[in-house]
Amino acid sequence: MNLVENLEYNTERPHLIIPEYGRHFQKMVDHAVSIEDPEERNKIAKSIIAVMGNLQPHLRDVPDFQHKLWDQLFIMADFKLDVESPFPITSKEVLRKRPEALEYPQNFPKYRFYGNNIKRMVDVAIEWEKGDKRDGLEYAIANHMKKCYLNWNKDTVDDKAIFKHLFELSDGKIDLNEENTTLTDSGQFLKNRVAKTPKLAHTGKKYQKSNNNNRGKKRY
Secondary structure, three states, rough: HHHHOOOOOOOOOOOOOOHHHHHHHHHHHHHHHOOOHHHHHHHHHHHHHHHHHOOOHHHHHOHHHHHHHHHHHHHHHHOOOOOOOOOOOOOOOHHHHHOOOOOOOOOOOOHHHOOOHHHHHHHHHHOOOOOOHHHHHHHHHHHHHHHHHHHOOOOOOOOHHHHHHHHOOOOOOOOOOOOOOOOOOHHHHHHHHHOOOOOOOOOHHHHHHHHHHOOOOOOO
8 A cells, every 4th residue: 555655656756857868867866955064066978978978878979969968967956956067067058049930032923833933943054154054044934944844734835934034034135935945845754754653563363363372381
């Protein structure tokens, strides 16, 4: 009866700051905080760091990882552990500070199926001098746009629609309509996509048939 009364339930225990290390590890950290002798406290803290490193031996000797271990030790001690750390001690305020929100890129959301790399390629093409090299890049960009469009639409597309989109993305600086350019046929892109689709090596019937052929054979 006394054993049942002395049982500890997780709901009654203190909250674990870093659950990955377990409750016994947290008790070791709490014990280190309660030690009054500074020399003994530093000794225990280094022993705890050594045990933490043993849990991940492949990263134990990495300098940055050692810094991480000391930060985790102070976090588990709620920054109440007064020991000599070989690394700068990160304050509680810095850890609890919320990072600044990242701005989500909204580059030409009208044509998202092309991706942002197409716009970067267009910007590079605009900076080049007019000539065969720039004409080749513009043609490659238009062809890639057509391929991306077919991946999104999964149908055919008129070259004039691609030229119109390229004209808008380049702010009117690339106009392939005037040059009577003809892009790769849509069927070729669709054919290449089907050819790259992996096929099953065996169908269900063939697999079943092969199993039937093995019946009655001796196995050694």
